[in-house]
Amino acid sequence: GENVEQHPSTLSVQEGDSAVIKCTYSDSASNYFPWYKQELGKRPQLIIDIRSNVGEKKDQRIAVTLNKTAKHFSLHITETQPEDSAVYFCAASTGANSKLTFGKGITLSVRP
Amino acid sequence: EADIYQTPRYLVIGTGKKITLECSQTMGHDKMYWYQQDPGMELHLIHYSYGVNSTEKGDLSSESTVSRIRTEHFPLTLESARPSHTSQYLCASRIAGTGAYEQYFGPGTRLTVT
Numbered sequence: 001g002e003n004v005e006q007h008p009s010t011l012s013v014q015e016g017d018s019a020v021i022k023c024t025y026s027d028s029a030s031n032y033f034p035w036y037k038q039e040l041g042k043r044p045q046l047i048i049d050i051r052s053n054v055g056e057k058k059d060q061r062i063a064v065t066l067n068k069t070a071k072h073f074s075l076h077i078t079e080t081q082p083e084d085s086a087v088y089f090c091a092a093s094t095g096a097n098s099k100l101t102f103g104k105g106i107t108l109s110v111r112p
Numbered sequence: 113e114a115d116i117y118q119t120p121r122y123l124v125i126g127t128g129k130k131i132t133l134e135c136s137q138t139m140g141h142d143k144m145y146w147y148q149q150d151p152g153m154e155l156h157l158i159h160y161s162y163g164v165n166s167t168e169k170g171d172l173s174s175e176s177t178v179s180r181i182r183t184e185h186f187p188l189t190l191e192s193a194r195p196s197h198t199s200q201y202l203c204a205s206r207i208a209g210t211g212a213y214e215q216y217f218g219p220g221t222r223l224t225v226t
Binding site: 001032034036038040041042043044045046049087089093099100101102104105107 | 145151152216
């Protein structure tokens, strides 16, 4: 089955700096890669996703890049703000009828 | 408002009790999921359903059971709660089909078994 790994497990950045979170996946058939943000005590919420037919997607301060050859994808957050502090989960799926396989999550702390 | 709802939000119960965690969604989604998560930690899939009368066990073995008699309703039952069941339980749903993959989560039920 699919295996998704996230590195590092924690990340601390200064407000205004950029943050990059990387994930690797094992199944070359995976074609959908979402990122979820979970604030303390809240439910996970989708912040951005990418399908395997594109290499990059951007939405304001966040972007996701996908390298299918190397089987990794990354979340980029620019101009970080304290409200970006949360746990971020990456995930992968092989298609419409498949389950999402989640990484273990990374705790991002943005220092004011 | 279209959303996914879970009740109760918090539950403290004694060992050996039977409990049912409720999950309902008003989005007409066919696919529904149950995850177990310790706060801020990994999401473990314990059950899923692709539609009415469809239920499957997830990646993490669980003593709980689920049912799917109606599209909008996906309850999870523990016949005899134990302290090891203390955790947060998140329900999720998504639409079927090839064009829409987003999975929506409910607010969760935080279960404590004493």
